[in-house]
Amino acid sequence: MDSHRIIREAEGEVWVSCKIPGKPTIRGSLTSKGISSDEVPEVTASEEFVVQEVTKNRITVSCPEENISCTFLSPYASFSHIHEKNVSYLDISSGGDLGVSSSTDQTFKVWETHNTEVKSVLEGHTRDVFSCKFFPSGQEVLSGGLDSLVKVWSVNDGSCLATMKGHRGSILDIAVVADGQNVISSGQDGTARLWDSAQGACIAVVDDSYSPINAIAVAEVGNAVNLGSPKETPSNREVGTEGKLVVLAREDKSLEGVSLHSRQSVFDFDGSDAFNCCTFISSVGVLAGGLDGNIIHVDIRNPKSAVETVSWSETPVLSLVPFRDTYVASYGNGTCYIPLKGSEQVLQLTGPNRQPVFQVAAWKKLVYTCCRDGFIRKYEIPDLG
Numbered sequence: 001m002d003s004h005r006i007i008r009e010a011e012g013e014v015w016v017s018c019k020i021p022g023k024p025t026i027r028g029s030l031t032s033k034g035i036s037s038d039e040v041p042e043v044t045a046s047e048e049f050v051v052q053e054v055t056k057n058r059i060t061v062s063c064p065e066e067n068i069s070c071t072f073l074s075p076y077a078s079f080s081h082i083h084e085k086n087v088s089y090l091d092i093s094s095g096g097d098l099g100v101s102s103s104t105d106q107t108f109k110v111w112e113t114h115n116t117e118v119k120s121v122l123e124g125h126t127r128d129v130f131s132c133k134f135f136p137s138g139q140e141v142l143s144g145g146l147d148s149l150v151k152v153w154s155v156n157d158g159s160c161l162a163t164m165k166g167h168r169g170s171i172l173d174i175a176v177v178a179d180g181q182n183v184i185s186s187g188q189d190g191t192a193r194l195w196d197s198a199q200g201a202c203i204a205v206v207d208d209s210y211s212p213i214n215a216i217a218v219a220e221v222g223n224a225v226n227l228g229s230p231k232e233t234p235s236n237r238e239v240g241t242e243g244k245l246v247v248l249a250r251e252d253k254s255l256e257g258v259s260l261h262s263r264q265s266v267f268d269f270d271g272s273d274a275f276n277c278c279t280f281i282s283s284v285g286v287l288a289g290g291l292d293g294n295i296i297h298v299d300i301r302n303p304k305s306a307v308e309t310v311s312w313s314e315t316p317v318l319s320l321v322p323f324r325d326t327y328v329a330s331y332g333n334g335t336c337y338i339p340l341k342g343s344e345q346v347l348q349l350t351g352p353n354r355q356p357v358f359q360v361a362a363w364k365k366l367v368y369t370c371c372r373d374g375f376i377r378k379y380e381i382p383d384l385g
Contacts, residue, residue, distance in 0.1 A: 087370035120158035144171025178240025186213035211252035249275035289317025
């Protein structure tokens with residue numbers, strides 16, 4: 001199902017559709033006929049759909065013909081005062097108390113999640129910041145952007161603690177390894193680099209290909225696959241790379257897994273279009289989202305073919321984030337989906353009106369999104385089951 005906004009007015013109508021790949025789209029409408037005494041909308045559906053449940057902030061609608069249902073959830077809170085233009089990236093600290101976000105207004109800020117007050121402004125990048133992530137401690141932030149620099153920042157006073165130079169093009173993604181003594185970056189220049197975050201020095205070029213690496217993901221995989229052994233003795237500055245796999249999502253439609261310690265290729269998967277994002281959903285399961293809207297599930301132990309391919313939209317997948325025992329996917333048309341594991345039900349986060357949702361972050365029951373419309377939205381996710 002697909003909807004761009006939930007009914008909020010006392011009276012109004014919105015269109016709803018159910019699209020199954022390879023089948024004709026089923027279209028209908030939802031109509032609000034007023035608000036009850038307990039402030040719950042009174043909603044009816046056209047004959048193609050059935051309204052199953054309505055609360056103050058969500059509506060569940062089913063399509064009997066396809067035996068599928070979708071719950072549309074409105075934001076718990078929305079705020080646009082942190083940045084003046086598009087919010088291009090955000091992350092939430094491990095404690096859930098802080099957020100960090102960047103914008104095309106060239107601002108880059110740390111803020112408190114409970115009241116959205118700005119704690120520090122991080123100044124030092126000369127152009128847009130494309131990616132920013134907290135270290136596990138929540139006391140430092142890692143960033144990378146259009147100026148080809150990777151930087152480490154203090155959350156408390158906003159000072160730059162280290163700057164890493166070496167990429168020959170924009171930084172497209174970054175990742176923190178273990179406790180953060182080492183970090184990884186990927187770029188437009190087709191390289192993925194391992195850094196000593198304290199010294200700001202490049203330890204190794206993990207991968208060097210001709211194609212831009214749009215996204216990376218790192219996880220402990222242990223003995224699930226053969227990660228190989230280093231051909232040379234690793235630098236003593238390399239910390240916490242043993243047993244870890246870094247997944248590289250490339251513009252050339254390839255998805256590759258590389259041992260972070262040995263630098264050896266572990267698997268290579270060819271997709272149907274350029275990959276924009278990737279994430280681990282288990283120690284052996286990887287999700288990758290493509291320009292064509294497909295989400296590919298790959299088991300690193302048997303990567304010859306995808307475990308599953310799903311598509312909630314024909315627009316590009318912009319971000320993928322693990323959430324409980326499932327995941328959140330955001331798209332270029334403003335939709336965000338949380339599939340319910342083991343069922344045909346989907347939770348859709350509403351709010352953006354066809355504006356791309358660039359990034360999603362999750363903490364416990366909360367999901368945060370950032371959008372081209374300048375809003376950061378906060379959702380309280382109900383129990384999924």
